Amino acid sequence: MNIMQVEVVSNEQNIYSGEASFVVVPTLNGELGIYPRHEPIMSLVRPGVLRLTVPGESEEILVAISGGVxxxxxxxxxxxxxxxxxxxxxxxxxxxxxxxxxxxxxxQAKDDESLAKAHAALAAAIAQLKTLDYIRAQKNK
Structure with missing residues (x-):
């Protein structure tokens, strides 16, 4: 089976480290599906749902991400x-x-730093809501 090593890391912790046979990443240009042996690329990530298909697991692993690389x-x-x-x-x-x-x-932000922190918190909340919507939609199929 074709597999690749996947690392998902946030500022606070390592979220996922392991193998996957398919990954869907929300990028600025839309969702990107990646299989093993994909061409090398770099992209900015937008807030949304990161979906991992893991060998031996019946359900996808879902991660809400607020942005990144x-x-x-x-x-x-x-x-x-x-x-x-x-x-x-x-x-x-x-x-x-x-x-x-x-x-x-x-x-209520008074300066650029507090505004940036508030925007980051908003992106994180939106990513979680999108992930929960995705889970709800999958259950209703």
Whole structure:
């Protein structure tokens, strides 16, 4: 079976390290599906759902990412994410509350640094909400 090594790392922690047979990454130019032996590329990642198909697992591993950088080599894929959260650690009410709080912080920001932090928090909340929407859509199929 064709597999590649995948590393998903955020500022806080290593989110996923292991093998995958297929990965879907939300990039600025749309979703990018990557199989092993893909041509080398680098791309910016937009907020959304990172989906990993892992050999031996019946369900995809889902990770909400708020943005970052993707690097692909023929046998390795690395995502350096600003913020990343695995789907099993997400909660809809918490994500909606985080989005509201981030929007409030954006409107009240007094300087560039606090505005940037608020935008980063908003991107992280939106990524979690998109991931939870994806999970809900998959369950309703």
């Amino acid at each position: 993707l690097e692909v080599q023929p046998d390795k894929l690395m995502v350096l994410a600003d913020v990343a959260v695995r789907s099993d650690e997400m909660d809809l009410a918490r994500a909606e509350e985080a989005k509201k709080a981030a929007e409030a912080h954006i409107s």
